[in-house]
Amino acid sequence: MPVITRVPEPNLWDAICKEFAYREKPILQDGHVEDDAASVHTDYEDYDPAKHNPVFYGKMHEAVTTDVDVLENVDASTTHPACVGFTFVEKPPKSPPPPRPRPPPVHECSPREYLEHYIFPILLPALEEMLKQAKEEKCFERKRTKFNALDFLTEHLYRRNPNFTDRSNVLMEDIPFVKEWLKDHPRPPLPLSLVWTEEEATVIIQSQWRGYLVRRDPEIQELREWQRQYREDNRSIQRRVSDFWEKQMPGGGVPPADVAEDKSKLEDRPAEVRSETGTPTKTAES
Numbered sequence: 001m002p003v004i005t006r007v008p009e010p011n012l013w014d015a016i017c018k019e020f021a022y023r024e025k026p027i028l029q030d031g032h033v034e035d036d037a038a039s040v041h042t043d044y045e046d047y048d049p050a051k052h053n054p055v056f057y058g059k060m061h062e063a064v065t066t067d068v069d070v071l072e073n074v075d076a077s078t079t080h081p082a083c084v085g086f087t088f089v090e091k092p093p094k095s096p097p098p099p100r101p102r103p104p105p106v107h108e109c110s111p112r113e114y115l116e117h118y119i120f121p122i123l124l125p126a127l128e129e130m131l132k133q134a135k136e137e138k139c140f141e142r143k144r145t146k147f148n149a150l151d152f153l154t155e156h157l158y159r160r161n162p163n164f165t166d167r168s169n170v171l172m173e174d175i176p177f178v179k180e181w182l183k184d185h186p187r188p189p190l191p192l193s194l195v196w197t198e199e200e201a202t203v204i205i206q207s208q209w210r211g212y213l214v215r216r217d218p219e220i221q222e223l224r225e226w227q228r229q230y231r232e233d234n235r236s237i238q239r240r241v242s243d244f245w246e247k248q249m250p251g252g253g254v255p256p257a258d259v260a261e262d263k264s265k266l267e268d269r270p271a272e273v274r275s276e277t278g279t280p281t282k283t284a285e286s
Contacts, residue, residue, distance in 0.1 A: 055082045060089045126156050146194040154178070 064087050074084055103117035104110070129153050134140065137147035155172040172178055196204070214220060 055080050055084070056086075061086045122157070122160075126153055126160075127154060144194065146190055261278055 063085055066085075074081065084209055101122075104113050106118065108116070109117065130149055136145055139145050139147050151172050155170075158172075158175055159167045159170060161167060165213050173182070193201075195261050215222070215224070225272065
């Protein structure tokens with residue numbers, strides 16, 4: 001009994017991504033796609049000596065079969081020994097991409113045409129830049145990072161809006177609609193583990209560890225104990241001084257009655273003036 005099956009409609013997003021990937025990778029004559037990791041024009045992966053040979057990297061090469069010993073006349077001062085038995089050809093420059101077809105009118109095109117001609121030409125390069133920045137922020141190596149992909153896309157697309165030319169240095173926090181959103185939805189501060197770089201975290205951890213090693217020394221412990229006891233003994237020194245003077249001068253700065261009486265007696269006593277012979281004489285105050 002024949003069975004009628006329904007072929008699912010291809011996903012538009014997958015088709016666009018596949019087409020964009022094949023635009024970046026030129027197809028060779030044998031039908032294979034050139035590996036970007038072996039190309040000098042690639043921007044996706046830097047040269048890695050653990051994966052690539054510096055002699056063959058970035059060049060088109062092919063092994064050549066000969067009937068004679070190719071190592072017989074090799075001069076190591078002018079030729080690298082790894083090149084023996086291979087022929088090298090410089091890669092041709094990349095040909096410019098074909099001109100894009102003229103997009104249909106915005107208000108007359110279908111949804112697919114609108115995505116292909118007005119959305120994806122702007123969104124796909126932004127996603128590519130986002131992946132590059134995510135690699136620099138080591139998002140593919142750690143579970144938690146400070147990198148926010150939506151924030152990056154918002155800032156990237158806002159800066160590169162072709163209708164404006166004065167947005168090249170605008171930060172995401174300075175975008176008007178972002179300011180309005182953050183007023184009603186403030187963000188909590190990021191933890192220091194995400195804010196600090198590896199160098200800053202290393203310096204702080206090492207300084208804290210060295211401080212701990214110093215504080216655990218017995219002599220330092222004794223000094224710290226003495227300082228703690230000294231602070232406790234002198235914690236209320238100001239109050240103690242105030243209580244002392246309140247006891248000595250309870251009248252708020254006026255001397256006590258007995259002190260005032262003694263002072264008046266001293267003032268009533270006649271002053272003594274010594275003569276030239278050294279004999280004191282009493283004189284009354286005028």
